[in-house]
Amino acid sequence: MRHTAxxxxxxxxxxxxxxxxxxxxxxxxxxxxxxxxxxxxQIDERVPVELRGAVELPFELDAATIAAVDAVISPAGSENxxxxxxxxxxxxxLDLKYALTPTRNAVATHRTAQGNCLSxxxxxxxxxxxxxxxxxxxxxxxxxxxxYADGVVVSRGHIVAGLRVDGNLATYDxxxxxxxxxxxxxxxxxxxxxxxxxxxxxxxxxxSGDAAAALEHLRIATALAPDFEKGINNLGVxxxxxxxxxxxxxxxxxxxxLNPESVPILTNLARANQNMGLLEEAxxxxxxxxxxxxxxxxxxxxxxxxxxxxxxxALALEYMRRx
Numbered sequence: 001m002r003h004t005a006x007x008x009x010x011x012x013x014x015x016x017x018x019x020x021x022x023x024x025x026x027x028x029x030x031x032x033x034x035x036x037x038x039x040x041x042q043i044d045e046r047v048p049v050e051l052r053g054a055v056e057l058p059f060e061l062d063a064a065t066i067a068a069v070d071a072v073i074s075p076a077g078s079e080n081x082x083x084x085x086x087x088x089x090x091x092x093x094l095d096l097k098y099a100l101t102p103t104r105n106a107v108a109t110h111r112t113a114q115g116n117c118l119s120x121x122x123x124x125x126x127x128x129x130x131x132x133x134x135x136x137x138x139x140x141x142x143x144x145x146x147x148y149a150d151g152v153v154v155s156r157g158h159i160v161a162g163l164r165v166d167g168n169l170a171t172y173d174x175x176x177x178x179x180x181x182x183x184x185x186x187x188x189x190x191x192x193x194x195x196x197x198x199x200x201x202x203x204x205x206x207x208s209g210d211a212a213a214a215l216e217h218l219r220i221a222t223a224l225a226p227d228f229e230k231g232i233n234n235l236g237v238x239x240x241x242x243x244x245x246x247x248x249x250x251x252x253x254x255x256x257x258l259n260p261e262s263v264p265i266l267t268n269l270a271r272a273n274q275n276m277g278l279l280e281e282a283x284x285x286x287x288x289x290x291x292x293x294x295x296x297x298x299x300x301x302x303x304x305x306x307x308x309x310x311x312x313x314a315l316a317l318e319y320m321r322r323x
Contacts, residue, residue, distance in 0.1 A: 034129075034136075034189070034190050036057055036060060039057060039190045039191060039194075040057070042191050043055055043191070043194075043224070046191070046223050046224055046226075047220060047223045047224065048219075048223060051216065051219060051220050051223065054216060054220065055194075055220055056105060057105075057190075057194070058105040058106060058118075058122045058193075058194060058197045059105075059106050059122045059123075059125040059126040059129070059190070059193075060105070060106065060107070060126060061106055061107065061110075061126045061127070061130055062107045064107075064111075065106065065107055065110045065111075065126070065127075066130060068110070069089065069127055069130060069131070072085070072089055072093060073085045073086065073089060073127075073131050074131075075130075075131045075132045078166075079133065079165050079166055080165050080166050082128075082131050082132065082133055083128070083133060083163060083165045083170075085131070086124060086127050086128050086131065086133070087124075087172065089127065090120070090123060090124065090127070094110065094113050095113055096109070096113055096114070096115065096120065096123075096174070097113060097114050098114075098115075098116065098174065099114040099115060099116060099119075100116050101116065101204050102201070102204055103115070103116055103118050103119055103197060103200035103201055103204065104116075104119040104122070105119075105122055105197075106122040106123045106125070106126035106127075109122060109123040110123055115174075116174070116200075117158060117159055117160070117173070117174050118159045118196060118197060118200055119174075120161075120174035121137060121159050121160060121161045121172075121174075121193075122197070124161045124172055125137065125161060128161075128163065133163060134163070134164070135161050135162065135163045135172075136161070136162050136163070136187055136188075136189075136190075137159055137161065137162070137187070137188050137189075137190065137192070137193035137196075138159065138160050138161065138162040138171055138185050138186065138187050138188065139157055139158070139159055139185070139186050139187075139188050139192075139196070140157070140158040140159070140160060140184065140185060141184040141185070141186055152237045152240060152241075152267070152268050152271055153233070153237075153263075153264040153267050153268055154203045154206050154207060154233075154234055154237055154264075155203070155229075155230040155233050155234065155264045156196075156199060156200055156203050156230060157196055157199075157230055159188075159193065159196055160172060160173045160174075160185075161173075162185075162187055171185065191224050191225065192224070192225050192228070194224050195220075195221045195222070195224040195225035195228045195231055196221075196228075196230075197221075198217045198218065198220045198221035198224065198231075199217070199218065199221040199228065199230055199231045199234060201217040202214040202215075202217035202218035202221060202231070202234050202235070202238065203234055205217060206234065206237055206238060206241065211238050211241035211242050212242070214234070214237075214238040214241075215235070215238040215239070215242065218231055218234050218235040218238050219235065221234075221235070222235050227258055229255055229258050229259055229262060229265070230264075232251050232252075232254060232255040232258070232265070233251075233252070233255055233262070233264050233265045233268060235251055236248040236249075236251035236252050236255070236265070236268055236272075237268060239251065240268070240271070240272055240275070245272050245275050245276055248268070248272050249269065249272050249273075249276075252265050252268060252269040252272065253269075256269070263289055266285055266288065266289050267286075267289065269285055270282040270283075270285040270286050270289075273285065
């Protein structure tokens with residue numbers, strides 16, 4: 001679960017962590033890099049007042065979890081020992097099992113002993129900080145996850161935990177059944193990590209057919225991180241599902257300003273144009289995606305469904321093969 005990484009494999013923003021590691025010399029000198037109060041102030045600055053009551057800190061531990069951890073892990077050991085103890089606690093004592101959905105906060109992950117990648121990181125960060133370590137969230141940028149349903153693409157990221165242990169940078173992952181071939185890591189702050197958390201909740205609500213719940217989660221995600229491309233895409237999908245095509249198009253256009261070649265956003269914009277009867281524009285967008293030969297399989301599924309609806313079964317089969 002642990003992968004040692006040299007600093008060259010992580011972006012320069014990790015220098016903040018490296019510089020601060022000198023603070024971890026003993027229990028009396030420990031200072032957290034991030035405090036819950038600081039994160040809450042950032043939430044108050046970014047999230048509309050009507051949504052703040054729905055926002056939680058996904059890494060925060062409750063009294064029962066803290067008591068369980070304190071019974072096993074001593075905060076007085078070396079950094080390396082505490083890091084090993086956290087991993088052993090989660091995967092051996094708790095025996096955490098992988099479950100794709102739902103994405104859980106640290107408390108729910110501990111209570112159920114189940115969770116996905118982000119659920120694990122929430123728990124790892126919460127426990128690690130409690131035992132006087134300074135773990136942080138890391139986004140894997142060369143691994144993407146998509147879901148496709150009802151003609152739209154829902155997008156999510158992949159998050160791992162990062163930690164400096166005895167001068168070495170290490171990542172801690174929970175992604176079963178997959179060779180860890182990704183290399184492009186970027187540390188993210190807690191607020192951005194929370195945007196991923198609410199984006200996951202929104203994506204799961206979309207896939208289960210609850211567009212209203214998805215809308216609230218995704219409004220929080222994009223308030224926390226206004227330039228979060230995946231959140232913008234999924235918020236557009238929520239509006240599209242609720243019949244507000246104009247709002248969806250506005251979001252997709254905003255997302256394309258951030259990334260003009262985003263296949264999920266372009267695909268969903270094409271769907272929005274089809275909903276408005278702008279078939280020529282929709283086809284132009286789809287041809288544009290195909291011209292740049294992107295690898296998102298759901299784009300080809302979408303084109304296959306469109307071809308099948310138009311009665312061209314041969315073309316539909318070709319697109320399905322390409323998917």
